[in-house]
Amino acid sequence: MPTFHTPPIQPMAIAFDAEKLTLTPEGPTLTRRMSDLEGLFLDHDAWKAAAEGDNPVVYTVVSSPVPEIDRELPQSITTIMPGDTSGELWMTKGHQHPNHQGEIYLALTGRGGLLMFDGERTEWLDMLPGTIGYIPPGWAHRSINTGDEPYAFLAVYPGGAGHDYGWVLEHGMGSRAYRGADGSADLRPYTTAS
Numbered sequence: 001m002p003t004f005h006t007p008p009i010q011p012m013a014i015a016f017d018a019e020k021l022t023l024t025p026e027g028p029t030l031t032r033r034m035s036d037l038e039g040l041f042l043d044h045d046a047w048k049a050a051a052e053g054d055n056p057v058v059y060t061v062v063s064s065p066v067p068e069i070d071r072e073l074p075q076s077i078t079t080i081m082p083g084d085t086s087g088e089l090w091m092t093k094g095h096q097h098p099n100h101q102g103e104i105y106l107a108l109t110g111r112g113g114l115l116m117f118d119g120e121r122t123e124w125l126d127m128l129p130g131t132i133g134y135i136p137p138g139w140a141h142r143s144i145n146t147g148d149e150p151y152a153f154l155a156v157y158p159g160g161a162g163h164d165y166g167w168v169l170e171h172g173m174g175s176r177a178y179r180g181a182d183g184s185a186d187l188r189p190y191t192t193a194s
């Protein structure tokens, strides 16, 4: 048997309910409201009005108990509500893995997009139920609800990957996703308010 500096957790079964969007047993959960998304939407005034108004839940993340530590493979289900802020579709904060490690997403319900940016190149993947989106090492990633229903996806990622949110605030994501006329996302070049 190999020896580890930090002993791994025990093998375990985790019940995955694709309809209720739960993992059982459950680990940490996260609720992000509009006020948690400062500096991300282009229209700061619209963001501020929403954050200081009813401050809606934009997305939730439920996790299994597998810890975010090196060599483990945690899983989580993120559910993004439908909506937009001055036309810019509701989204996750987005982050870069400081350790440059990959991640996979499996789309579960609704309709979404996976926006990736490596500092120079931007990639967009349409995410429909059953789509596996692969995020290679070095690509910052943000998920976006492009539909009218909640968009949910399962993520599996290296426990030591980390979440660098400052990278996205500094470099942006290459594009911004707006509500398109035909129900698809209208991708526009990333700009910031002057």
Ligand SMILES: O=P(O)(O)OC[C@H]1O[C@H](O)[C@H](O)[C@@H](O)[C@@H]1O
Binding pocket: 061, 076, 077, 078, 092, 093, 094, 095, 141, 142, 155, 156, 157, 163
């Ligand atoms: O961390 P955010 O950019 O807010 O994205 C929300 C979540 O998306 C996925 O589920 C990732 O695996 C999580 O690690 C992340 O927390």
